[in-house]
Amino acid sequence: MRTTDQQAAALGTRERIVRTTARLLQRQGYEGTGIKQIAREAGATLGSVYHFFPGGKQELAVAAIQHGDQEFAELLREGLAAEDDPAEAIAGCTRLLAAALRESGWAEGCPVTATALETLGTSADIQRACGAAFGHWSELVAEKLRTAGLAEEDARALAITVINTLEGAETTAQVLRSEEPLLLAGRHLAMLVHAHRQGAP
Amino acid sequence: MRTTDQQAAALGTRERIVRTTARLLQRQGYEGTGIKQIAREAGATLGSVYHFFPGGKQELAVAAIQHGDQEFAELLREGLAAEDDPAEAIAGCTRLLAAALRESGWAEGCPVTATALETLGTSADIQRACGAAFGHWSELVAEKLRTAGLAEEDARALAITVINTLEGAETTAQVLRSEEPLLLAGRHLAMLVHAHRQGAP
DNA sequence: TATCGGATAGAGCGCTCGTTCTAGATCTGT
DNA sequence: ACAGATCTAGAACGAGCGCTCTATCCGATA
Numbered sequence: 463m464r465t466t467d468q469q470a471a472a473l474g475t476r477e478r479i480v481r482t483t484a485r486l487l488q489r490q491g492y493e494g495t496g497i498k499q500i501a502r503e504a505g506a507t508l509g510s511v512y513h514f515f516p517g518g519k520q521e522l523a524v525a526a527i528q529h530g531d532q533e534f535a536e537l538l539r540e541g542l543a544a545e546d547d548p549a550e551a552i553a554g555c556t557r558l559l560a561a562a563l564r565e566s567g568w569a570e571g572c573p574v575t576a577t578a579l580e581t582l583g584t585s586a587d588i589q590r591a592c593g594a595a596f597g598h599w600s601e602l603v604a605e606k607l608r609t610a611g612l613a614e615e616d617a618r619a620l621a622i623t624v625i626n627t628l629e630g631a632e633t634t635a636q637v638l639r640s641e642e643p644l645l646l647a648g649r650h651l652a653m654l655v656h657a658h659r660q661g662a663p
Numbered sequence: 664m665r666t667t668d669q670q671a672a673a674l675g676t677r678e679r680i681v682r683t684t685a686r687l688l689q690r691q692g693y694e695g696t697g698i699k700q701i702a703r704e705a706g707a708t709l710g711s712v713y714h715f716f717p718g719g720k721q722e723l724a725v726a727a728i729q730h731g732d733q734e735f736a737e738l739l740r741e742g743l744a745a746e747d748d749p750a751e752a753i754a755g756c757t758r759l760l761a762a763a764l765r766e767s768g769w770a771e772g773c774p775v776t777a778t779a780l781e782t783l784g785t786s787a788d789i790q791r792a793c794g795a796a797f798g799h800w801s802e803l804v805a806e807k808l809r810t811a812g813l814a815e816e817d818a819r820a821l822a823i824t825v826i827n828t829l830e831g832a833e834t835t836a837q838v839l840r841s842e843e844p845l846l847l848a849g850r851h852l853a854m855l856v857h858a859h860r861q862g863a864p
Numbered sequence: 865t866a867t868c869g870g871a872t873a874g875a876g877c878g879c880t881c882g883t884t885c886t887a888g889a890t891c892t893g894t
Numbered sequence: 895a896c897a898g899a900t901c902t903a904g905a906a907c908g909a910g911c912g913c914t915c916t917a918t919c920c921g922a923t924a
Binding site for chain 3: 475510
């Protein structure tokens, strides 16, 4: 097919817009990010943005959130696979997050939190996408915990807290411009996992 | 003093503006909240807002963050004082937070997170105020843990994770419109505190 | 070669933003 | 009673918002 080039170019522009939006939402939130800014920084024009996302800013935000969802999931997968022991693996994830956060100049934290909080009363679509992201991430952790022998329900519950703690620690790390909250989270979550493996829930 | 009435009225307007701003920041974030909306909902006028906060939106946001800081600290103090055992006390705090969140229709979560994330690169003053709030809250938790016999450094570190977990769980609870993340956080944080009291750090 | 739909381009719409500015209202100290 | 802060009131400004609209470009098919 000769259409490949055209489609590749099309995907190229669309993908550039989504990635740029994801990064800007992560850094400035939903209301703080303008569509014109997105077009400018993505090297696209307003026409292209509305061509690919006729639903406007909300549709674009949903796509960006889903992109961030997958990106963060990939980081989690890598971190969790790096160690057999789930406690060590989770602590490893906090180190990955801390390093990435510092390298971005403390600007690029959780890809969905800021947008989620701002748009809670505004857009049900965005809220759904954010909720789905949390679900995907905690499912990855839960699977790791199950593999290590935790009971189904314990694994599910603990995984939710793991994701929540990572999220909160990442936010605090950004505000304080320090890796400490994330590294402490890693240490404490490891203890919590150990407590589950040894004894009562 | 006859000035009392005037000052009271002045404080009245100022206080109304601050409280309204705090509530709106909590619900809509920084960029999503307009000064005209604040004035309208506070029953004040633009002139009054700029009279009391000549520094404009940023100065107003700092005052609102500090108000939210104290409000949340008061809730923490109450929750922590309600039980002797720090693990039970922290779990009690999660129940207080869950109830308050649900009563607000899942709209009023952590009073600083949304604003903090949005203004990270924008205003150093706001960032400082948010960082100070986290510090105050974790210090309250640390004090409770110290009273229960934890070593100074353990108490400080664990308190930071407690606040981070509460924060993350509150965010997730808002997005999912469910108390579960907060209640799970309470259960797991209680386990974590017990682990510290019984054995190694 | 003629045609046609996907993609690009950006001027312009109505609106709201944060802020400034001038006037008037209200109360205090003398 | 008068002067002078303090506080209230809201019109007006330039800038930027999300979005619509028309015009053009370009590669693929017939």
